[in-house]
Amino acid sequence: MIKVIFFDLDDTVVDTTKLAEMARRNAIENMVRHGLPVDFDAAYHELMELISEYGSNFNRHFDYLLRRLDLPGNPKWIAAGVIAYHNTKFAYLRTVRGVRRVLLDLQRRGYRLGIITDGDPIKQWEKILRLELDAYFDEVFISDYMGVKKPHPKIFKKALRKMGVEADETLMVGDRLYSDIYGAKQVGMQTVWFKYGKYANRELEYLDYADFTVRSLEEVVEIVRGLNSEEREEGSD
């Protein structure tokens, strides 16, 4: 009997990848507009390389971009990048299509909901609060707060303990086969792989750990109903 459904945050509940790409493009465009003496494509390519090396939470992207381009540090160019990046992020932050309806539907049917995510705790809470998603979820578990990253079992076990359920009473929904699906399955949760965003065709070596694969979150509601009615039927045997 499924009692709790856990969701990953980025590219499962919040449409993060599209937003980040748009924000980075606008940042470079604004830097060029304010005098950065490099063409858009060259600068954007360099930024993407930098992010893949230093990670997306590194907070000196634009500063390091100038170093990589052999340009002097110029606070005007950096400010132009920061402004466009923040404006885009604040204006275009969105949930994944259909997610609010699904969360509301699950809540109405009596399921408890949680988030299990990696990432900087303050930045993750910023997304949740800006989108007013906090009311949908009973608990939010952020792995950085525990000093681990998914698929480390510690974060999944903590979530089970805090919600007071056994692993087989839960479902984990996420876009990453390695972090979300392999991670959740390791502790015994049932798993739904949301084939979406930049990980839609990656980490396929972990595909076996997915009990279900969906391309739309609406399908999660059907999966939960299916699992629970199956069990009721078995119980009545």
Place this chain on the structure above:
Amino acid sequence: MIKVIFFDLDDTVVDTTKLAEMARRNAIENMVRHGLPVDFDAAYHELMELISEYGSNFNRHFDYLLRRLDLPGNPKWIAAGVIAYHNTKFAYLRTVRGVRRVLLDLQRRGYRLGIITDGDPIKQWEKILRLELDAYFDEVFISDYMGVKKPHPKIFKKALRKMGVEADETLMVGDRLYSDIYGAKQVGMQTVWFKYGKYANRELEYLDYADFTVRSLEEVVEIVRGLNSEEREEGSD
């Protein structure tokens, strides 16, 4: 003959103090709304004390606020503070009343304009670019970039050198008697104290260094015209 007019940035060109106060109040209000178990006045008082101890550019205000209130670190409360703070800053950033008209008027009359300011270079450029003030000024000098703070003569001398003028061909306009007025006078500039904002009644021991005192920036135009016509008259004697 005055050729160049320098302006301080915060509370001379940009209305910073009012904005910061509004942003801090909204931040605390949003933290309380999201469950911070302290009343508004207590938390606001603690935040103001923290800022006076750690400075306004310290970037862990909300984090340290929780420590001071003997509360556990909670990324949700911090995110609530950060969101409200940023939203307020972006929505309510304003120039000081009348400043655009004055800058345009001075530019039309053939004067070159510059900014001489303390503060984090990227944050200062953010204010300038967000308000589209960059086109008014020929040069922006930010002291942190030179490792000093006003009234250190280094920043004023650099500004004179870069603009290619003698000190007595310039006027410095600022709200702080110590940093702006005493600093500029030390290198031989003429000085206009803008009696405005939280420094309107402070550092009065440096009042003697102000050649002029104004309560509105419009008066700067008259002062410059007066100084230059006086000199022309003397020249024709």
